[in-house]
Amino acid sequence: MGEKILSVYWFAILVIVAGAIFVMAGIFYGSPYDVREIEAHLLSNRVADCLVRQGNLQKEIFDGKSFLLNEQNFLDLCRLNFSSPDFEREQYFVRVEVFGQQEPERKIFELEYGNKNLEADCKIEKEYSRTASCERRVLFGLDKDGKLYKIKILSVVGKIKKNVR
């Protein structure tokens, strides 16, 4: 009699364990892979390579007097394509800020490109994964006269519905 009761309990335990594993596997494999952090990192790399090569500001970007980068030529010069056919709006945002050596606090150049609404997500804590993924990068570059410039890059990737459940 006791063995029969034990086997009923054991059967119940098996059902609970199986159910839990089915649910966990469903949740785990049903959630998309979130690759936005890597994507934002690669976007920062791409923009950094476009601005500075081997420590020197690119000639196409800075002619020695002024910055040639603007909203019209940014995608072409940096070899980028921000179209996202699966989404209604652009899913990327990039901001480039350049500061001089003499007055490190004074911004001498700024460029914003993409969906500016995504930038607000960068102020929200990272634990809330239903927001855009942001990466901030600081680098330095020399012009042809040896002057040093500090460059700040912010790259943001949205694509929430493809990366977060």
Added chain:
Amino acid sequence: MDFEKRGEILLQNIIFVILNLLFLVVLILFVTSRANSAHVLEEGYAKQIALLIDAANPPMLIKLNMEKARRVAEKNDIPFSKVVRIRGNVVTVRLDSGEGYSYSFFNNVDVGNPYPDGDFYIFPISAKE
């Protein structure tokens, strides 16, 4: 009489252990089948290819091992040469009769026709004219 009782207990225990093992095997098979399901692999490969293209510097040839994708595609009667399609800046991976999974990349490079080579897929990357 006593021997018969002992034999019964041993048989019950053996059946109990076999049933438990069977249960464990079914669970492992279930989790493995979910991990290697067409949809999970489609998403994984599409995103992996998009990220590889984002990181590419032309001219370059990217060689990606897609052995698992090949196995699943062949099981679903999809020719391996038709598993990956790139249109504009969107990668689509299809491993069953569905629409497949698409993911876009931002690197404005020319990705020539990707082609299979054994278990691998080759992606020729060149600069846009």
